[in-house]
Amino acid sequence: MKIFSKIYEYCIRLTNHRLATSFMCLNSFCESIFWPIPADVMLLPMCVSKRNRAFYYAALTVVTSVLGAIVGYYLGYYLYDPYVARAIAFFHYEHHMEVVRSWLTGEFGILMVFIGAFTPVPYKVIAVTTGLVACESVLASGTSGSLSVLIFVLVSLVGRGLRFYLEALVIYLGGEKMEKAISKYIDRIGWAIVIVFVIFVVYKIIA
Numbered sequence: 333m334k335i336f337s338k339i340y341e342y343c344i345r346l347t348n349h350r351l352a353t354s355f356m357c358l359n360s361f362c363e364s365i366f367w368p369i370p371a372d373v374m375l376l377p378m379c380v381s382k383r384n385r386a387f388y389y390a391a392l393t394v395v396t397s398v399l400g401a402i403v404g405y406y407l408g409y410y411l412y413d414p415y416v417a418r419a420i421a422f423f424h425y426e427h428h429m430e431v432v433r434s435w436l437t438g439e440f441g442i443l444m445v446f447i448g449a450f451t452p453v454p455y456k457v458i459a460v461t462t463g464l465v466a467c468e469s470v471l472a473s474g475t476s477g478s479l480s481v482l483i484f485v486l487v488s489l490v491g492r493g494l495r496f497y498l499e500a501l502v503i504y505l506g507g508e509k510m511e512k513a514i515s516k517y518i519d520r521i522g523w524a525i526v527i528v529f530v531i532f533v534v535y536k537i538i539a
Contacts, residue, residue: 346374346377347377347378347380347381347382348381352378353378353389353392355374356371356374356375356378356389356392356393357392357393357396358396359371359373359374360374360375360392360393360396360397360400361396361397361399361400362400363397363400363455363456364397364398364399364400364401364403364404364455364456364459365400365401365403365404365407365456365459366404366419366456367456371393371397371496372496372499374393375389375390375393375496375499375500376499376503379499379500379503379504380503383503383504386500386501386503386504387497387500387501387504389500390496390497390499390500393492393496394489394492394493394496394497397455397488397492397496398485398488398489398492400459401449401455401458401459401484401485401488401492402459402481402484402485403459404455404456404459404460404463405459405460405462405463405466405481405484406463406481407460407463408459408460408461408462408463408464408465408466408467409463409464409466409467409481410463410467412460412463412464412467416460420460428454428457429457429460429461432444432448432453432457432458432461433461433464433465436461436462436465436479437465441478441479442478442479442483442484442487444458444462445458445462445484445487445488445491446487446490446491447491448491449487449488449490449491449492449495450491450492450494450495451495459484459488462479462484463481465479466479466480466481466484
């Protein structure tokens with residue numbers, strides 16, 4: 333199924349719109365809160381369309397993504413029960429959230445935020461869950477510890493920055509060859525990422 337190639341072609345056409353940069357920023361911001369479409373879906377075509385502005389687009393994506401994550405963090409911190417909990421149930425993220433919660437309070441800790449920022453793990457779930465766990469920690473011990481919003485933001489900037497700047501760098505250096513490669517292999521890349529993520533989650537569940 334060529335789902336990813338169709339999405340990519342549509343996004344390439346969208347880059348010619350006068351509000352394309354605004355769409356990219358809005359998508360990146362909302363993706364860190366509730367939106368299911370990853371920021372990369374707009375960032376990559378924007379970088380391909382205007383390679384000389386690739387790092388500028390990466391910077392905008394990092395900033396707006398982390399800003400959205402801050403909103404997600406505070407939604408989990410202050411409004412999880414019952415408002416955010418209903419949204420989590422609507423999007424069927426309950427299982428993801430429980431897995432992330434176990435990782436945040438277990439072997440991964442704050443590293444889970446970096447994992448979510450750098451990998452295809454749904455970052456919205458990471459942000460909301462981190463805020464919720466931080467709130468629970470404050471209620472239990474009086475401090476949020478390593479899950480404070482400041483540390484969350486710093487780790488998010490590192491993770492998101494590495495991910496999006498790396499994508500921009502690859503496209504900037506790859507030029508037309510990279511553009512053709514993305515168009516040719518986008519479906520394989522997309523499904524590979526989905527498969528790797530599913531295997532990772534299943535492994536952590538049964539391990």
